Amino acid sequence: MAGSAASPAYPLPRAAEASAPGSGLLHRAWRVGRRRPAALIGAAVVALFVLMAVGAPWIATSDPVHTDWAKIRKAPSWAHPFGTDDLGRDGFSRVVWGTRISMQAGVFSILLAMAIGVPVGLVAGYYRGALDQVIMRLTDAWLAFPFLILAIGLVTILGPSLTNATLAIGLGATPTYIRLTRGLVLSTKEEDYVQGARALGAGDLRVMARHILPNVASAILVQATVAIPTAVIAEAVLSFLGLGVQPPAPSWGTMLNAAQQFLEQAPWMAYWPGLAIFLLALSFNLAGDGLRDVLDPRDY
Amino acid sequence: MIEFVARRAFISAITLLLISLIVFTGVRMIPGDPARVLAGTDADTAGLEEIREKYGLNAPLPLQYARWLGLAVRGDLGESIRTRTSVARTVALKLPITLELTCLALLVALSIAIPAGVVAAVRRNTVWDVLASGVSLCGVSIPNFWLGIMLILLVSVRFGWLPASGFVPIAEDPVGNLKRMLMPALVLGTGLAAVLMRQTRNAMIEVLSADYVRTARAKGLAQMAVVVRHALRNGLIPVVTILGLQMGALMGGAVVTEQIFVLPGFGRLIVEAVFTRDYPVVQGVVLITASSYVLINLLVDLSYTVLNPRIRVRGTADGG
Numbered sequence: 001m002a003g004s005a006a007s008p009a010y011p012l013p014r015a016a017e018a019s020a021p022g023s024g025l026l027h028r029a030w031r032v033g034r035r036r037p038a039a040l041i042g043a044a045v046v047a048l049f050v051l052m053a054v055g056a057p058w059i060a061t062s063d064p065v066h067t068d069w070a071k072i073r074k075a076p077s078w079a080h081p082f083g084t085d086d087l088g089r090d091g092f093s094r095v096v097w098g099t100r101i102s103m104q105a106g107v108f109s110i111l112l113a114m115a116i117g118v119p120v121g122l123v124a125g126y127y128r129g130a131l132d133q134v135i136m137r138l139t140d141a142w143l144a145f146p147f148l149i150l151a152i153g154l155v156t157i158l159g160p161s162l163t164n165a166t167l168a169i170g171l172g173a174t175p176t177y178i179r180l181t182r183g184l185v186l187s188t189k190e191e192d193y194v195q196g197a198r199a200l201g202a203g204d205l206r207v208m209a210r211h212i213l214p215n216v217a218s219a220i221l222v223q224a225t226v227a228i229p230t231a232v233i234a235e236a237v238l239s240f241l242g243l244g245v246q247p248p249a250p251s252w253g254t255m256l257n258a259a260q261q262f263l264e265q266a267p268w269m270a271y272w273p274g275l276a277i278f279l280l281a282l283s284f285n286l287a288g289d290g291l292r293d294v295l296d297p298r299d300y
Numbered sequence: 301m302i303e304f305v306a307r308r309a310f311i312s313a314i315t316l317l318l319i320s321l322i323v324f325t326g327v328r329m330i331p332g333d334p335a336r337v338l339a340g341t342d343a344d345t346a347g348l349e350e351i352r353e354k355y356g357l358n359a360p361l362p363l364q365y366a367r368w369l370g371l372a373v374r375g376d377l378g379e380s381i382r383t384r385t386s387v388a389r390t391v392a393l394k395l396p397i398t399l400e401l402t403c404l405a406l407l408v409a410l411s412i413a414i415p416a417g418v419v420a421a422v423r424r425n426t427v428w429d430v431l432a433s434g435v436s437l438c439g440v441s442i443p444n445f446w447l448g449i450m451l452i453l454l455v456s457v458r459f460g461w462l463p464a465s466g467f468v469p470i471a472e473d474p475v476g477n478l479k480r481m482l483m484p485a486l487v488l489g490t491g492l493a494a495v496l497m498r499q500t501r502n503a504m505i506e507v508l509s510a511d512y513v514r515t516a517r518a519k520g521l522a523q524m525a526v527v528v529r530h531a532l533r534n535g536l537i538p539v540v541t542i543l544g545l546q547m548g549a550l551m552g553g554a555v556v557t558e559q560i561f562v563l564p565g566f567g568r569l570i571v572e573a574v575f576t577r578d579y580p581v582v583q584g585v586v587l588i589t590a591s592s593y594v595l596i597n598l599l600v601d602l603s604y605t606v607l608n609p610r611i612r613v614r615g616t617a618d619g620g
Binding site for chain 2: 137138140141142143144145146147148149150152153154155156157229233236237240241242243256259260263264267270273274277278281282285286
C-alpha cells in the first residue's frame with residue numbers, strides 16, 4: 001500500500017468525476033451526447049413535445065374542438081398547415097392539443113405503475129419468504145394478461161375515458177416494475193454498504209429508503225423512459241378503438257379513428273397524428289438509450 | 301430434467317389458477333347485479349334465475365368461484381349476451397382467423413429479424429449494423445395501427461394492389477385469403493421483428509466471440525458455415541425466450557390489426573363485446589388469451605430442454 005500513494009495501481013478520478021455527483025453526471029451526459037448525437041436529438045425532441053404540451057393554448061392556432069361546416073376536409077394550406085378534419089376542425093391545433101393528452105397518459109400511467117410497483121418490488125425483494133412468493137406468483141399471473149387485452153378488460157369494468165385508460169395502462173405496466181425492482185433489490189441488499197448499514201443498527205425502513213432505493217433508482221428511471229412511449233402508443237390504441245379519450249377531445253388515437261373513414265377523400269387526416277405518435281415514441285426511445293448510458297457506467 | 305419440468309408445470313398451474321381468480325374478481329367488480337351482468341340488460345326474470353342457478357350466485361363468493369372454475373375447466377364459459385351462443389363456440393369459430401394472422405406475422409417477423417440481426421452482428425459497427433439498428437428502433441416506435449392505415453393508403457387506395465379489408469377463408473380461396481392477410485401480417489409482424497432483430501444481434505455478438513466459434517474459424521471453416529452451423533444455433537436460444545414473452549404483444553397487436561383490416565377474428569370479437577357490454581365474451585376471451593400465454597411460455601421453457609443440453613444435465617434452467 002505504501003507505494004500506492006506515489007504510483008496508484010488504479011486510475012485517479014478526473015476532476016469532473018471527483019467533484020459533486022451532479023456535475024459528474026452532467027460530464028458523463030456530455031460525453032454520451034457527443035458519442036451518441038441521436039440520443040441528444042431524441043432528448044431535444046422530447047423537450048419540444050413537452051413544450052408543445054405545456055404551451056398548447058399559445059401554440060395552437062385555433063380552438064381544437066371548434067367545428068366549421070364551411071371547412072370540412074380541406075387539404076393542408078397556409079391557414080391550416082395540417083388541413084382540416086371531417087368536422088372542419090383545424091388539424092394542427094388538434095395535433096398540438098393531442099400532445100398534452102398523450103403526454104399526460106404516458107407520464108401519469110408510468111408514474112402510477114412506479115408508485116405501486118417500486119414499493120411492492122422493494123418489499124418482496126427485501127423480505128423474501130412467503131410474502132415474496134405470493135407477490136411474485138400474483139405478478140406472474142398479472143403479467144400473463146397481454147398488455148392491451150388487460151387494458152381493454154379494465155376499461156370494460158371502469159368505462160371508457162382518459163382517466164380510466166391511464167389507470168388501465170398504469171396497472172398493466174405495474175408488474176414490470178415489481179419484477180425489476182425486486183431483481184435489483186435482491187442483488188443490492190447483499191452489497192457491503194447495505195450490510196454495513198444494517199450492522200450499524202439501521203432499521204428495515206431506513207435501509208430500504210436510504211441505502212437500497214437510491215441505488216436502484218437509476219435502472220428504474222431508465223425503464224420508465226423506455227416505457228413511456230409504449231404507454232403513449234397504448235393510449236392512442238385505446239382511443240383509436242374508442243375505449244380511451246372520447247370525442248370531441250383531441251387525442252391522436254381518436255383522430256386516427258376518424259381519419260380511417262376518410263382515407264380516400266382526406267388522407268392528410270391520417271398523416272399528422274400518426275407521425276406525432278411515431279416521433280414522440282422514437283424520441284423517447286433514443287433519449288432512453290442515451291439516459292441508460294449516462295446513468296449506468298457499466299454499459300458506457 | 302424431470303424436476304425442472306415438474307417445477308415449471310407446477311408454477312404454470314398456480315399462475316393459471318391466479319389468472320382465473322383475477323378474471324372472476326374482475327367480472328364481479330362490474331357495478332350491478334352479477335346475474336344481470338352475465339345475462340344482459342334485456343334478460344327476463346327466468347333468464348336471470350337460470351344464471352343465478354347455474355353459477356350459484358346466491359352462494360358465498362368462494363363457492364361461486366369454485367363452481368365457475370369447474371364450468372370453465374370443462375369448457376363452459378357461459379353464453380354470449382348478444383348472440384345467445386356459447387362463448388367457447390364463438391371463440392372456437394374466431395380463433396383460426398387470429399391464429400392464421402399471428403402465424404403469418406411470426407413468419408414475417410422471423411424472416412426479417414433473423415437475417416437482419418445476424419448481418420448486423422457479423423458486420424458489427426459497419427453501415428449495415430447502424431442501418432439494422434435504426435430500422436429496428438423505428439419498428440419499435442411506429443404504432444402498428446398507423447402503419448396499417450398508411451399501408452392501406454399506399455397499397456390499396458393509391459395503387460390498388462391489395463384489398464384494404466375483408467376476409468376469405470383459406471379453404472375457399474387460398475390466394476384471396478393470402479392477399480387479404482398479407483398487409484395485416486406485415487403490420488403485426490413489424491413490431492415483433494424489431495424486437496427480435498435487436499435480440500438476435502445482441503445474442504449473436506456474444507456467441508461470435510465465444511471460444512468454440514474461434515476454434516471453428518481456426519479450423520478453416522467458411523464464414524457462412526461458422527455463422528449458420530455454429531453460432532446461430534446457440535444464438536437463437538435467448539431469441540426463443542423473447543419470442544415467448546412477445547406472444548402477449550402479438551395477441552394484443554392482433555386486436556387492433558383485426559380492427560383496421562376488418563378481420564373477423566378473436567381481437568375484433570373482444571372489441572365488439574366491449575361495446576355491446578357482452579361481459580361473458582370479454583371474460584372468456586381474456587381468460588383464454590392469458591391462459592394461452594402461460595401455456596405458450598411453458599412450452600418455450602420446456603423447449604430449452606431440447607435446445608440447451610446443459611439443462612438436461614443440470615436439471616435447471618439458466619437463471620431460473
